[in-house]
Structure formats: structure tokens, C-alpha cells
Amino acid sequence: MTTHPTEQSAPADDTPVAFYDHLLPGIEAGRYRITVEQQLPAEQLPGARLDPVEQIVDVRAAQFRLDPAWVHAVYPAAHSQGPFNGLLPHITLNPTALPWERESFTAGVQNPGRAPWLALLLFGEGELPGDPNALGTTASVTIRALLDGDAAVSGPVLDRDAVDPTLLDTPCQVVDVPGELLAQLLPQPSDLAFLAHVRTGGKDAAPVEGQDSRPGQDAHAVITTARFPGAGRGRYVAHLVSLEGHTPPGPQADGKPVRLVSLHSWTFTSCPQSGDGFGRLAGRFVPGNGEHSAAPLRPAPAADSGLPDELGTLLEQGMVPMTHITESGERALAWYSGPFLPRVAPELPRPADGHFPDADGLLLHEPHTGTFATGYACAWNVGRALALADPGFSTTLVRLRHQGRLRRATDRQYATYRRQLFLSAPSTGPAPRMAARMAPRAAALTPREQFEELLRGDALDALAPTLGIPEDDEPRPRTVRAAPAAYRLDAPKRSSAPPQASPDAREAAAWLAKLRTLSGVPFDCLVPDQRMLPPESLRLFHVDRGWLDALLDGARSLDRHPGADATTDAELDELLNGQGTVPAAGLLLRSALVPGWPTLRVEARTASGTTPVEVIRREALGADVLLMLFEKMPDRLTISEPHQGLHFGVDDQGNVALRSLAPGEVGRPLGRSVPVGADPALTVTTPAGARVLDIGRLAARLAEDVKPGSPLSPAEFAVQLVRAPEQLTLTFEGTTR
Template structure:
């Protein structure tokens, strides 16, 4: 696939907005090309000059490549309805979103202009497909050579494979009976209205490895899905099969009365395929799934805000009258702890309270965490109740285990520690040497070598060249410097001094060698602060905290992440001196790791850095959510937006799929409002339940208020799309008749706008058929954070 050209749509379009364009045409369509250059040499004056040696010719051949018989799975960004989804989809026009905005227009169709796509999206049922009975989508795997081989019963396309496609290359084929082809395949003059280009800001979406430039191409089906008739039982459902097919080579058939030349079926290349089920109920509909997140796990009632924190349901109440032991359990569970089996060093078995980094409360900062050099120093014990708190000790060991499992990180850390310890030694010896000027001298040399070089000036050389004078007194050697009373204490005092810390910080910022060692360490630790690589069992130690079809909010415990980083940093110390030197440097490393974590998502998305004089973004209190739902699998590009108490959008630090059905989101701040929405590039097309669409504004008035484009023109200003279908004896086959629909829709829009708008384009039609992306919003009480913040009751 050809790479998408750079485009600022990803970041210049406001989050939640979308741009529609008729098409995005490549500079050259795909195909084999040749460039010829001729040159003629003449002799003599102009006019009567003779040709020397005849004209010279140079030929350069090249191929503009584009998918022809297959597209990669990464090319498909979204399918609507989602693969294997179930819902009330009868009034939805299926569509596919492609990551390459050029793809539908990269191959030309004979008899059509460049704005006509070579792709079409077909909606079919099982009885409308010939062959392929073993595959869910009824496609048949084959090779290019076998597909193009002549068949007396199957009409094949007049397709010329390009130079990079061999006869043994694999492909997928779907065969349609000729009667079905005539019913459901768009006409040549209709194709351009069933594809468009779309721009959207991708900042509120998971980073799934696609080339995000904010532009997408969309191919829309011209047929509504088949569904059970009104009055059918709720369990009734109809399987629909969707194929994205190539029409290249089938141009003669794309007319109202095609000639199939005696064949009984037509073979089409299937580039993408999926299935879904349409039925009266909507268990897989976005709205039903989203509203289900607001209910308790047994779906018996609406969940309270307290129940939407990430924690176990408590069997006891923290209330007067509850026995103290049970009340303590309720407090611990309410603060996010889980009781887990624990074996102490002496071998006895007991239990320990464990809380991961995702907590329902925001605990106070524990200063000793950043100076801990062993997990045991972070183990908590309550002598009154005989219970252990193993949370921070487990975090320290988790960081150490993740670091030791990454040999590249260990090499970078070791090299950095060696350089940093060498710097600390140099600074100490420089500060205590009697051979260098005192610290107060701003011009003092940094090393003995530079100090000696400073002495080699003109007067010294002149003095060395004169005859030495006879000594006047007896010479005695200078007394040696007294040894320090306590060298370790002097070194400790120096390393803890502000001057040493400033010098080390300055070296980490300015010294090229030390900065080079620091950068990969900081980048690795920044990802660790975002909990990348941390096992899911450490994040959610009990599955009951995150049941199926649930949404849970949390704070990130800064003590847990500090212990995690401490375990990853505290490797390689061989002495107390190494430990102390590492602790001095660690403060700077932790600060820079936090800056790296704050900028990690932007860096992974290729967002350019801010101005050089702008300070790097800091890492504040981190809030987030965990979503375990079919929404994650059905809408992999689900949009998640968080707004802080000040009304500003909170930066997304991390948004990743931990599994096909679990989504983790971290925000730089604690949100007051969180919204889950269908992605802008994945919204639906279709009609309302009554077959009508609300007409939308295509222009803005020259005077007066200027309503936004795409706004509904008003209540009751509608148009009946289902009045313009191709004639069919089967009520389940509802295919748009664009030759009738477009003129009627254009006239209705002219009347609604009060002026002639001119011919409609593909983007205009898409705007009228769009069904606004559905969303669900969670607000905090009285505009406060959601859920309501609490103190640490643990």
C-alpha cells in the first residue's frame, strides 16, 4: 500500500469534529508507466543542419504500486457494524473505514473519470452467494492464476495483474449469481457517491500501530441489511455478509442491463469481509452496551458512584454497630485493598493486604519510598491487628523483575550508573583537592591538568629560563595533608550538599556523554511510570474488581509507581557508596522520567515537540479508567475524552488495549467528566426508524448568525430515503436507487435552504446520511470529579 501523504488533519481538527471531502486523488493512478526522452544532434548552422547519427532515445519504466488483489489487515481501521456484532442494524448502511485516504481512487476504471472508486461494499445474505460454504463470509481462497482462468460458468474480470503480482499469489474470491449481481452491485455512475475522504483528530483514540495522519477513506454500502420483518420474536436474527470487492475489469457489467455472456455467476475479488447479525433487539448496540456500564454486575439496578470505583464489593459496612474487625476489613476494601495469601520469611502462612497502582482513593505521599533500597524496607506491618501491607514491597519487586527481564535496559542502566558514579567521584576530588583554587574562585580550573596548563604562561617560562639563585635557607619537604577524620562522612556530606546536586543536575542536562547514557534509561522508566509491561494481575489483583461489561475509575498511587521505579533503578549497587551516589542522581532521573511519561503518547503519535524555550510538560496527579466490555472489541477505535474541573481537556497519557475486551486509559489529571463515544471516523450512515433523515445545513448565510455546517435545518425538515429504492420482489433486498435519490434530495435541500445549492457531491450525500456518533458521559456530583474523591481510609 502506498503511504499516506503528510496531513495536519490529525491535530488541527478539534477533537470531536470531522471533515468530509469528496475524494483524495493520488498524483498518479496505479499502473505501469514509461518515460521516453528523445534527443536529436545536428551539425552546421540552424535551418540547414543535418542530423548526426539519428535521434537518440532513452526509456525509463516504472510502476506505481497499489493494492490490486488483496489489502493488509492494517489497512482496515473500522467496520460498521462491527464484525460478529448483533443489533438493530436494519436501518444502517454498512461501511468500512480505510487507513489510506488514497486507496479507493488509486486504480482507474475504464469508462469512468478519476473520481470514480474501484471498490464497492456489498451487503449479502447466505442464499445470495454461490460456493464458499466452509467460510463464515462465504469467500473462497485461491490464487491469482486460478481466479483469472477461464470458466464456462463463471464470468471473470478482464484484469491485467501488475508486474509485482504473480499467478501464485493468494487471493479471496466471492461468487454471486448473475441475478444477485444485477440486484445489489452499484452502477458505474453511482460508485463515486459511495466513497469519500474523512479527516478527524485521533488524539482521543488508542494508538494501534496505524500510520495516523488524521485522514481516512470510507466506502459505504448502497444496500440496507436484511432483517426479520416487524413483529418477529426478539430472538429472530438475520445473518448479513459484507464484502469489500474490486470492480476493476467488470466495468461492462456496471449498467442497468448487463450482458453476462451466458454465465450463471460472477467472480469478484474480496479484499475485506465480515459478518454481523441484524434482529429486532439490540444487545450489541452501542447505546445498550454503554448504558449497561452504569449498572451493577447482576444488572439488577443502576450502580452508584461509589460502586464505579475500582475495588472489591465489601461484605461488611463501615458503620457504627459493625464489629471493629469487620469494620477494618470494610475500610481496607473500600480503600482498594485485596486480601491475598502471603508467606513470611520464617515460613508461616498468613495473608497480606495488597493494593495495586490503580486505587479508588488518592493516598498521601510517603517520603521513604524514593530512598528505599530493598523491598523489605517497604513492607508494612500493623502490630495491633497482626496484618501485613505488601503493596509497596510488591511494587519494588515488580520493578526489579521487569528491569532484569530486559537485557537492553540493564546494559543502558549499567553504563549510565558507571558514568554518573565517575562524575560524582570527580566532583568530590575536585572539591577536596588542595592543588586547585578554592570553590569561591569563579575562574578555578576543573581538573589538575587544566590547573597546570593555567600555570604555563609567559612569566613562568621566563622564570624557568633564568639562572636559579642560591638558596638562602635549609629546605624541608612540605608536610602531607592530614587525612580526614571520617572519609565516608565527608563524602556523604559532600554528595548531599546543594552544590553537588546542582553540579550533577547541570551535567545531566549539558554533558553530551552523560546525557547520551541518560536518555534511554529515562525513556524506559517513563514507559514504566505509565505501567507498560506491568502484569495485569498487579493492576487488578481480583477479577471481581472488574467484572464483564463494567467501567471502573481510579487514581494512580504515586507511592506505588515510585516504588516500581525504585526497584528498576536499584540494580547494580555494590557498596553503600554506590547506593548513596545513585540516590543523589536518582532524584534527577525520576524528574526526567516523569517528563518522558507526560510526553510519551505524543511522541508515539509523532506529535512535534513544543517550542524549545517552553518547559517540558510535567506529570501531575494521574486519574484514569478501566473498561471491560464488548465496546472495546466492537469499537477498537472507541473515543475517550476527559475534562478537568477547569473545563479543559485532560491530556491522554496512555490509552491501550490490554486485551481484546479491556481498555486502559490514563489522564494527566483527575477528570470531572469522562465521555465514551463512537469514533468520528467510524460513525454510522443510514436512516431513522421511520425511514427518514433530518436534512443538514450545507451552507451558512452571508448575514446574521452563522450556524455551523452540518447542523440540522430544523425539526420536521426531513427526507424519505426509503422512497428511492431499486425495484425488488424481495422486501429484504433494499438497494438505494441513486439515480432517483440524488435529484429528489437535491430539490429538498434547495427548498430547505431557500436557494439553489447546485449538484450534490459524495461528501454532501455522506453528510445527509450520517447518524450522529452515540456517546455516554459520566459527570461528577455538582461538577466535581467523577467519582467523588475520597481520602485514604487505609
């Protein structure tokens, strides 16, 4: 196994990321007065002039609280630590138009340049009086108290009538920021627009080529702060605050702190020597990094364990020794293997009817140790337990089996009637010879079947529709006792077209197909020993098809009779074959990358690197474990930061790498840079030691190099500050396929 880490690179023209200045709503939130006047041309006529009609309309949007589900991601990740001193923290929001749904600085100040009403402020330890340790502590006040104001602070000035009355007594979170500190951290109103933009990601995204285009799918609003974390170790708290109803920050004569509504907040620690950055976290998976290296999933024994060779071989094959309690209550040693193995599992022999009726038949004897291997039996029991725990599936499966048995009984009864009607045919034509040959069978008929032979003529014609016997095309005289078509030798045959699956069968097959991807299976059954997946590790595995089959057999065992349900089982088997690909391999990632980058990109490809491997399932199992199932074992893995996880800032030397803004070349490196960190005119150090970008001057300085004679738009400004995502590529040579 070798690794090929890639260097940071700028987004090329084919990178599926696009930037937009903003996404303006059709109408901003607020209170509107609609006046309707009507006047006829002939004013002298009676009733020609009507009184105007007025209507008050409230357009409401998020104002005092933010749905946590609207926060797509934050960077740096909450409670993370890493070398963030050269990065600008930002927040990504799902509602694309949210930052522009209201007016900023609505206390008598017009919104300049479509500035957002939201701002992201970064505070260090000892800066907020109410949160000296930067733990994200906020004060809770009711919206009514916020609107009434507090003599000790300078709060927002908002129209109470425009607020939903049902929200007045609900709480909101606020932070009191010293006025002088706020004036140092918050850019000028004309510069706020540069700190918010819309970003899209996906195959349908297009580069920025004008303001008439609209964001495509997978669009998010991004709000960035203007402050860098400090170069030394320190904890910081980021607050997404509302600027609505405030005046622009400046010298406060009264010295009152400013009360801001905090819509979302998170904390992180900036530490230049930390190993929790993306590059350092992903770099742990390279070879030679001990238990952190990407390796097969198995409980490998310690080098000095002194185990016999046969036991070491079992551990290398993914077997785990565990306590086994027999049906009689005795405790014994057994070996367990889950569906994830470091090897390709041999094919599991199947019973004659193709399905295991119980778990006992899946207890396999391990000859080297004289114990049992219980993995398949456990899979059967887990499948049955999951089926019983889902009343919808269990009811559907039982109903499907009953319907199948009813059809089988009906077909058998129909065949009996056809046979009896054939034996009771008239004595002319070829039928007598056939009846003579079947006479021994007729002698063995039951009394009820002998009674049915007495049905002749009119009685038979009356029963024909009930028995499903097609009538002759032409009516025949009742005096002529011709053989009905039902028991002629050339009777019409049933249609050869396959019957359409019932809704119950499709529903049951869909549930089983989802179970086949191990959905709902307890994690202990997948990874029986936590030492198989230590913290900060990546493990590859093959999926045992026999384990999946045993799991499904257990789920399908409810109310199953092998003989009576053969047709239903065959129907389910056929439907399952058309329910997508069966997983054959996968990976488990246990790392801080999972919570820190929720949309982490993991691409699996073949040896050529051009053909992607199909991902059958991807799901986060718990806080820091990611499971991915593939159609086959990949030869190459690429782990990279998501496109929506692009972050902003300067390089290690404090420079902004300039990028092209030409159509078709947006994001291409120009090979030039602007020193930002070392220029006191662009990076201002406040009296408290905070490093804050002068957004207006920086935008003008960048425009001189990349767009002479024209100012930068918010989207173009964001492109210049982008730091491309890091990625790590792992290749696996000689992997058993």
C-alpha cells in the same frame, strides 16, 4: 454521581470533521508506454532526425490483496450484534487515495464520474452459494489461476503483463456471486462515486467548501454499501471487492456467477432487540445499573457476606486477601493492593536516603488482622524484574552507576592532591600560618601522601596539567619558588553551572518515566481480582504514588550502593522530575466498546466542563479493556463515538434528516427530512427481500431540497446520510480529590 446523556445531534460548523469527494493519485496504477522523440529544425542536416525511444513503465498498487493494517475501522464492528437495520455498513481505510488508484470496470468501460474500483457488498444468510451461513468464508486461488479464468465463472479480464510476476503464484481470496444478485446489489456505474469519499478528523480539519481543497491530517477513505441489513434478526457478511476488469452488472445470458476478489470481509448480526449498539452499551454505565454502573475500583463484599466490619473496611479501601508465601516457604494470608485504589492513598514514609534498598522494608503490618500488606513489596519486585528483563536499560543503568562512582573517586583523589599541595606550599606569606594550623592533619598522612609532599618546584609544575591545576598567566623564573595558583588561598573556583546530564542518565530517566505510567506492569498486579472489573463496566481509581515510587525503586536497585551512588540517584531524581506529569487518577473500561470502536473518544474534564484533564496514558490492555491515566481525578467524563466512526443511514422513522451545505454551516440541521424507507422509488426491495438504496434517484431527490439546480457531489451526499455519533456524559459529584 449523576448522568447527563445527550441526544443525537448533527455536526455543527465547529465539528472537526470534513468531507471530500475523492483524493485522486497523481497517476493511476497500470502499464504505461513512454515515447521520446527528438527532431532538429534543420532536417536536411545529417543526423538531424533521431529514432524514437520507448520505455514501458509499470505503476503498481494494491490489487489482489490488502494489508490488514490499512483497515482503520469497520462498522458495524466485526462479530458484533445490534439494531443495525437503519444503517449502511461501511469500511474506513488508512490509504486515502486507495479507492481511486485503479479504474473500475476496465473491461472496455470508461470510469464514469471518478467511480472507485472498490465496492462494499453486503450479503445475508443463504445468498452466497459458497458461504450459506454468512460466516465470511472465501475461496483461495492463485493470482495466476484468477487471470487464466475459469469456464464455470465470469472472472475479471486483466492484463497479465501488468501484474508483478513474483505475485502470480501467491494466493488471493475470491467470492462467487450469482450474477442476478450482483445486479440487484451493485449500483449503476454512474452512481458508484456516491459510495466513496474522503473524511478527515482533527483540529485542523475544514468543512467542505469546494473541490480545490485537499484533505488535511488524519484523512481516511470511506466506502459505504447501498444495502440496509434486514429488520429481523440475521447474520450478514460484508465484502470489500474489486471491480477492476469486470463489466457492469446486468442480465447474464449464460447465468454464470461472477468471481470477485475479496480484499477484506467481516461479519455481524443485525438484531433489533440487541443491546450491543453504542448507545445501549454506553448506557449501562449510568447509576442504578448494578455492577455495570461507573463506580470506584474495589472488591466490594457482597451484601450478605457477613464479614466483620474491619475486613469490610479493608475491601472498601481496595485491599484484596491473597496467599502469601514467605521466604521460608510458609503459606500465610496477606493483603494486596495495586496502584489503583478507590481512595487517595496516604503518603508512604521514605528512608533517609529517599529510596528503598529492598522489598523487605516495604512489607507493612496490618494491625486489624495481624497480617502483612504486600502491595508495596510486590511493586518493588515487579520493578526489579522488569529492569532485569530489559537488557538495554539494565546495561545503561549499571554503566551510569559505574561512571558516577568513577567521577566520585576522581573528585576525592583530586581533593586529596589539592590538600597535599596546599600543605607543601613555601614558607613565605600566609601559607605557613595555614600549614601550621593543619600540621596535625599532615602528621596523619599515609606514606604515599607523604611521598607526594616531596614533590616540589619543577616536578610540581610538570604534574600541574595532569592534576588539573591551572598555571599562572605569566611565566615565572625557576629560581623563584612562588606558590602555584592551585594552592593559593584565592585559587580559581569551579564553574557553578550545573553539569549537563549524560546520555545514559537521560536514557535511564526516560525508561523510568515510561515505567512510572505502569507500562509493562502485568495486568494481575493492576487488577488482582477479576471481580473488581466485571464485563461491561467502567471503574475509576486514584493512583497510589507510593506504589509508583516502590516500583521505580525496584527498577533502580540494580547494582546500587546507597553511599557510593547518592550523586547518581540525585541526578536521576532531577531528570525524572522533568519527565512529565505523574499520573494521579484514571479509569478502566471493560466493554465491547473497546474492540467495536478502536478510536473511542473519552474526554475527561473538570467540574466546570471547560478545562480538559491531561491524559498521560491511553492503551488497550487485551481485547476489551481500555486503560486511561489522568493528571488528576476528573469531574466529568464524556464517552462518544469517534468522528471517524460516523455512520450513515436513516433515523428510526426511515427518514434522512436534511443538513445545510452552505459555507460555514455544513452539517447544520435544516429541520426537514426526506422519507426514504417508505418510498419504493428510493429504497428498492429485491425479490430476495434485500432493501437497497437507489443511489442515483436518492442523490437527485436530496439535491432538490438542499441544492436546487445543482447535483450533489459524493462529499455532499455523504453529509446528508450522516447519523451523528452518540455520546454519554457522566458527572461525579463529591468525588474525593
